Amino acid sequence: MSSPFFFSRPPIVERESMALAWTRYVSQVMTEGSDGWDGSERTKELFNVSLDFASSVEFDTLHRSMDSDVQRRYSRKLLTPDIDKDLGGSYGKRLQESYGFDQLELMVQRLADNPWTKNCCANLLHPPGSSIEALMGMTRTACLKNVQLLLREGELHLVAEFRSQNVMNSHGNFKALHLLHRRLCNRLVAAGTAADLGMMIVTVRAAHVYERDFDRCAQVAEAQ
Numbered sequence: 581m582s583s584p585f586f587f588s589r590p591p592i593v594e595r596e597s598m599a600l601a602w603t604r605y606v607s608q609v610m611t612e613g614s615d616g617w618d619g620s621e622r623t624k625e626l627f628n629v630s631l632d633f634a635s636s637v638e639f640d641t642l643h644r645s646m647d648s649d650v651q652r653r654y655s656r657k658l659l660t661p662d663i664d665k666d667l668g669g670s671y672g673k674r675l676q677e678s679y680g681f682d683q684l685e686l687m688v689q690r691l692a693d694n695p696w697t698k699n700c701c702a703n704l705l706h707p708p709g710s711s712i713e714a715l716m717g718m719t720r721t722a723c724l725k726n727v728q729l730l731l732r733e734g735e736l737h738l739v740a741e742f743r744s745q746n747v748m749n750s751h752g753n754f755k756a757l758h759l760l761h762r763r764l765c766n767r768l769v770a771a772g773t774a775a776d777l778g779m780m781i782v783t784v785r786a787a788h789v790y791e792r793d794f795d796r797c798a799q800v801a802e803a804q
Contacts, residue, residue: 589612594632594634595634595636595637597641598639598751598758599641599642599751601754602643602646602750603643603800606747606800606801609629609789610624610798610801612626613625613626613789614626618788618790621790621791621792622791623788623791624797625786625788627785628784629784630782631754631782632780633754633758637758637780643800645799651752651755653667654756655752655755657669657670657672658671658672658724658756658757659672659760659763660672661673663718668723669718669720671724673718675704677716678712678716683703687702687729687764688767688771689771692768692773695731700730701726701727701728702727702728703726704725704726705721705722723742723745723746724740724741725741727739730778731775735775735777735778735779736761736764736768736777737779737780737781738757738761738779738781740757740783741783742785743785743786744787745788746788747787748789748793750784754780761777762777
């Protein structure tokens with residue numbers, strides 16, 4: 581019999597604020613997650629978690645347990661090619677430079693050429709130890725695996741998949757992806773294709789809370 585930990589579960593659907601979605605996410609992992617390990621540190625982990633953010637969601641208000649510096653650093657990690665060694669590299673560098681061209685620009689161009697395309701995908705994973713990673717000084721496997729854009733009924737939807745995610749800091753990922761979503765929507769409009777901001781859908785294959793964050797996350801879950 582397959583482990584229940586791998587079963588799909590209903591998504592967290594949010595229409596109001598990212599802070600509310602984050603608290604529900606933290607609560608779900610703390611209450612439904614199983615015990616695990618990451619190196620020598622204990623974790624709570626939950627597989628196959630999805631969060632669906634409607635276009636109406638507000639991303640600026642911070643929950644009292646959120647760290648604004650986390651959002652600033654994660655946004656820089658995704659939106660620029662600057663390498664943050666403490667965060668394992670740069671998503672922006674992987675997206676814009678690792679293959680010798682800007683994947684984000686290519687995605688916008690593909691949508692401008694064919695609004696119905698399903699081929700607007702950007703990859704952030706390279707084989708461990710690959711020359712691409714080594715030359716850029718990034719040795720940690722990217723947690724964010726890929727990003728896809730879909731334009732339907734005048735709305736631009738962004739879909740992102742993480743192989744792994746630190747739940748405590750996940751609000752930094754969500755804010756950064758929202759900023760990327762808005763940036764790409766603006767670029768598409770500037771290229772002559774009408775588009776409004778649509779859904780942002782985030783899937784996490786292995787969500788985890790580290791032992792060092794157990795107490796803070798338990799407080800968030802208890803208040804939920």
